[in-house]
Amino acid sequence: MDEPPLLEVKGLNKIYDNGFHAVKDVSFSIKPGLLVGLIGPNGCGKSTMMKCINRLHTMSSGEVLIDGENVMESSHSAIARKVANVPAELKVSFGLSVFDTVMTGRYPYVTSLWWESSEDEKIVMDAMERFGIEHFANRQLHMLSSGERQRVLIAKAYVQEPRLMLVDEPTSHLDMKYKLEVMEYLQYMVKKDMTILVAEHDISLMARYCDLCIIMKHGELVTIGDPKKVITPKLIEEVYEVNASVGFDEDGELYVLPKRYRAKH
Amino acid sequence: MYVDMELWGMVAVIVLLTTFLVIRIRKAEKKEGQLRSITSRKRRLVAVIIVGSLSLLVVFLASIANGAGMYDTSISETFSYIFSAIAKGGTGLTMDERIVYHHLLPKALGAMAVGIGLATAGVLFQAVIRNPLVDPYITGVSSGAGFAAIWGMIFGSWFGFMSGSVFMIPIMAIIGGLAAFGATMLIAEKSGGTAVNYVLGGVIVGFALGAMQTLLLSFAPPDGLQRPLFWLFGSFSRVTWDNVAIIILPVLIMAAVSLTWARKLNLVLLGEDQARQMGMNVRKFNITVLIAASMLTAICVAFVGIIGFVGLVVPHICRMILGGDHRFVLPASFVIGGILMLFADFLARAFGPVLPVGAITALIGAPLFAYLLIKKGRMYDG
Numbered sequence: 212m213d214e215p216p217l218l219e220v221k222g223l224n225k226i227y228d229n230g231f232h233a234v235k236d237v238s239f240s241i242k243p244g245l246l247v248g249l250i251g252p253n254g255c256g257k258s259t260m261m262k263c264i265n266r267l268h269t270m271s272s273g274e275v276l277i278d279g280e281n282v283m284e285s286s287h288s289a290i291a292r293k294v295a296n297v298p299a300e301l302k303v304s305f306g307l308s309v310f311d312t313v314m315t316g317r318y319p320y321v322t323s324l325w326w327e328s329s330e331d332e333k334i335v336m337d338a339m340e341r342f343g344i345e346h347f348a349n350r351q352l353h354m355l356s357s358g359e360r361q362r363v364l365i366a367k368a369y370v371q372e373p374r375l376m377l378v379d380e381p382t383s384h385l386d387m388k389y390k391l392e393v394m395e396y397l398q399y400m401v402k403k404d405m406t407i408l409v410a411e412h413d414i415s416l417m418a419r420y421c422d423l424c425i426i427m428k429h430g431e432l433v434t435i436g437d438p439k440k441v442i443t444p445k446l447i448e449e450v451y452e453v454n455a456s457v458g459f460d461e462d463g464e465l466y467v468l469p470k471r472y473r474a475k476h
Numbered sequence: 477m478y479v480d481m482e483l484w485g486m487v488a489v490i491v492l493l494t495t496f497l498v499i500r501i502r503k504a505e506k507k508e509g510q511l512r513s514i515t516s517r518k519r520r521l522v523a524v525i526i527v528g529s530l531s532l533l534v535v536f537l538a539s540i541a542n543g544a545g546m547y548d549t550s551i552s553e554t555f556s557y558i559f560s561a562i563a564k565g566g567t568g569l570t571m572d573e574r575i576v577y578h579h580l581l582p583k584a585l586g587a588m589a590v591g592i593g594l595a596t597a598g599v600l601f602q603a604v605i606r607n608p609l610v611d612p613y614i615t616g617v618s619s620g621a622g623f624a625a626i627w628g629m630i631f632g633s634w635f636g637f638m639s640g641s642v643f644m645i646p647i648m649a650i651i652g653g654l655a656a657f658g659a660t661m662l663i664a665e666k667s668g669g670t671a672v673n674y675v676l677g678g679v680i681v682g683f684a685l686g687a688m689q690t691l692l693l694s695f696a697p698p699d700g701l702q703r704p705l706f707w708l709f710g711s712f713s714r715v716t717w718d719n720v721a722i723i724i725l726p727v728l729i730m731a732a733v734s735l736t737w738a739r740k741l742n743l744v745l746l747g748e749d750q751a752r753q754m755g756m757n758v759r760k761f762n763i764t765v766l767i768a769a770s771m772l773t774a775i776c777v778a779f780v781g782i783i784g785f786v787g788l789v790v791p792h793i794c795r796m797i798l799g800g801d802h803r804f805v806l807p808a809s810f811v812i813g814g815i816l817m818l819f820a821d822f823l824a825r826a827f828g829p830v831l832p833v834g835a836i837t838a839l840i841g842a843p844l845f846a847y848l849l850i851k852k853g854r855m856y857d858g
Binding site: 262265267286287288289290291292294295296298301304305306307308310311312315316318319321324325326327329332335336348351352353354371 | 513514517518602603606608736738739742743745746747749750752753754755756757795796799800801854
């Protein structure tokens with residue numbers, strides 16, 4: 212039990228230039244090898260917090276430690292070898308192929324000026340096979356479906372060989388099958404000793420796959436814990452202002468059924 | 477205009493060589509499967525470089541050989557004139573050597589350099605701004621250069637600066653172009669400094685200077701309009717041995733430098749956040765590239781005027797043929813930019829009166845671009 216935390220966030224605050232206080236005094240720590248769900252309504256500070264973790268945003272105060280190292284004291288390329296990020300969607304492709312795109316994930320490691328090494332190539336090939344995209348390696352990104360494109364983005368983050376992967380709403384525009392597929396891929400990577408922080412709106416899906424969930428509201432941390440214990444009708448009402456049933460099916464899986472929106476009067 | 481058998485022979489050799497290389501590459505790739513992607517990329521790039529530089533050389537010689545429309549020599553004669561003139565050090569030349577060496581060679585070199593320069597600037601701008609509609613004039617360089625050059629032609633230089641020198645107009649144009657880019661950069665940085673801010677800043681500066689250009693033209697004496705208008709459409713007639721080095725050297729240096737950015741350019745295509753999270757200093761890179769590409773554009777524009785379309789269309793043609801990897805797009809753009817410009821210059825001179833090159837590049841480029849867009853335009857969706 213003395214395993215040091217992989218990610219430690221201490222008193223994190225982010226205040227934007229316009230005065231908006233997006234993340235308020237958030238602290239938590241996560242052990243390695245967990246799939247962690249980040250849940251909360253739109254605008255609750257999930258994305259902002261993730262951007263503070265890999266220093267895309269400068270935090271206003273507080274500390275983020277990855278493997279005990281303070282990100283504010285690390286170089287951007289050192290962070291890039293530890294933290295990867297999967298965007299919700301990639302719009303313009305400008306003719307980059309799947310192979311080209313996955314290969315960009317090796318950027319933090321490549322030292323030569325022009326071509327990547329055969330070792331980089333092997334890593335990329337393995338990842339493409341793992342995520343089932345090797346048969347369209349030479350196809351251009353715009354020719355793929357959104358589910359396929361999401362797999363390319365995950366493969367790109369995977370070849371970055373991070374300790375921590377930040378995934379922002381990976382399934383928001385996918386159908387049921389692809390949602391499950393993406394989550395299975397994330398779960399597979401966690402087994403490889405990677406920790407994944409995934410922001411997502413589908414609470415049932417999070418409860419099904421995540422080892423831990425972090426609930427946020429208005430920039431504050433509401434609670435952190437085992438999703439099957441933490442997620443209750445009361446919590447959902449508190450966080451989302453929505454009446455919902457929370458039940459368990461015969462396999463013991465949790466599901467959330469939103470019923471009615473309760474506006475504050 | 478006269479096209480000899482030698483030229484057709486060379487074109488046939490290039491076509492055969494290309495076919496041979498394509499078949500060999502296909503065969504090798506089929507045998508290896510997809511497991512050796514980088515090897516096959518290297519092979520493809522070598523093929524692109526071989527075919528590309530041969531084609532560029534042939535078009536270059538053909539453009540000189542077909543001279544000024546009234547003076548024709550074969551390609552091998554041209555080749556020998558160039559060599560003998562260089563061997564003599566440019567003095568004591570025969571009539572033929574003199575025309576080729578003093579008149580045609582610097583113009584062809586200038587055209588090639590401007591083609592390479594504008595195409596390179598186009599690739600850089602499109603990648604950094606991530607917008608397929610962007611051309612090298614997006615940051616207001618052409619309007620600034622145009623305004624300054626036309627001012628010079630109508631009113632003479634500012635405070636008698638370099639007055640009477642052959643470099644007066646080009647230097648004024650470079651200063652005007654860079655000043656316009658400076659204004660764009662100021663507006664863009666004050667408004668957030670993103671790529672889109674640069675586009676909008678460039679549009680504002682371009683409009684303002686364009687309007688001032690129009691006002692200047694209306695002050696021009698009636699017989700003084702032809703020169704400014706000709707300048708605005710672009711022409712290589714002012715390129716000589718005295719100034720061609722000032723075009724070629726910066727272009728070659730910038731082109732070489734841009735090659736070192738190839739992998740970073742791929743990365744910025746994925747978006748600013750994606751590039752940053754992979755450890756790249758995107759802000760610094762973008763500004764460096766924008767400044768470099770604007771200077772490149774200013775130098776091209778200063779000596780030959782505003783030649784449109786090359787910088788817009790060449791990067792697209794390369795991307796549509798070879799894919800989006802900048803390790804292919806950049807070298808291919810050098811070649812196709814050079815070829816398109818030489819060919820346009822040749823056409824501009826081929827029919828008696830010298831026509832504006834800028835109009836010819838657009839006439840050649842538009843149908844080619846339309847065809848490729850219909851075939852492969854989907855890569856810019858969304």
